[in-house]
Each structure stands twice: as structure tokens, then as C-alpha cells.
């Protein structure tokens with residue numbers, strides 16, 4: 768598929784552009800707001816991971832500032848550790864929401880569903 772066709776398909780599928788690869792440091796996070804959802808984006812060995820920026824422990828918005836260790840990020844508040852691929856805690860229990868990510872022409876696109884209102 769040509770890149771232009773791929774981009775069109777991504778947009779149709781609800782992916783949004785967030786930044787280019789060179790805007791991310793190696794193994795350091797950056798936060799973005801997409802569709803009112805705070806996300807934390809990490810680049811590790813040229814692979815990009817996108818998770819919720821809100822730690823489920825005490826709802827701190829600090830995951831982007833976490834320390835990266837292999838494929839895990841450690842919340843800077845109290846040290847809970849999450850797998851960046853699955854979002855799960857190192858114990859295997861549920862942790863962070865993960866979001867689909869695509870890189871086309873060194874540009875990063877993320878699919879974040881808008882938050883549902885809870886009644």
C-alpha cells in the first residue's frame with residue numbers, strides 16, 4: 768500500500784497524528800491530549816508505545832515522567848511498574864490502558880477513543 772493510501776486508511780480508522788519520531792527522546796516519555804484523553808508516548812529502540820498517562824494507583828497524571836526499564840515504565844509517584852506493550856502491572860494484573868499506534872514516514876499516529884460519559 769502506498770503511504771498516502773495508508774494514511775487515508777488510518778484517518779478513516781480514527782487514528783490521529785501526534786508528532787514525528789524525532790520529537791521523542793529515546794526511552795523518555797512525552798504526554799499528549801487526544802480527544803480529551805491524556806496519553807503518555809514512549810520511544811524505545813525505535814518502537815513507539817502509547818499508554819494512558821494516568822496511574823491507576825492514585826490517579827496521578829505522571830506516567831509520561833516515569834523511568835523506563837526494558838519494556839516497562841515505573842510510575843514516579845510510588846513505583847508501580849507497567850508493561851508498555853500490554854499495560855499490565857509487573858504482577859500481571861490490569862494496569863494502564865494501551866492504545867494502537869502506527870508510524871508512517873517517521874510520523875506517529877494514535878487511535879484514542881473519546882472518553883465515554885458515565886451516567
Ligand code: FES
Nearest residue numbers: 822824825842845
Ligand atoms: S500513583 Fe502511580 S504508583 Fe502511586
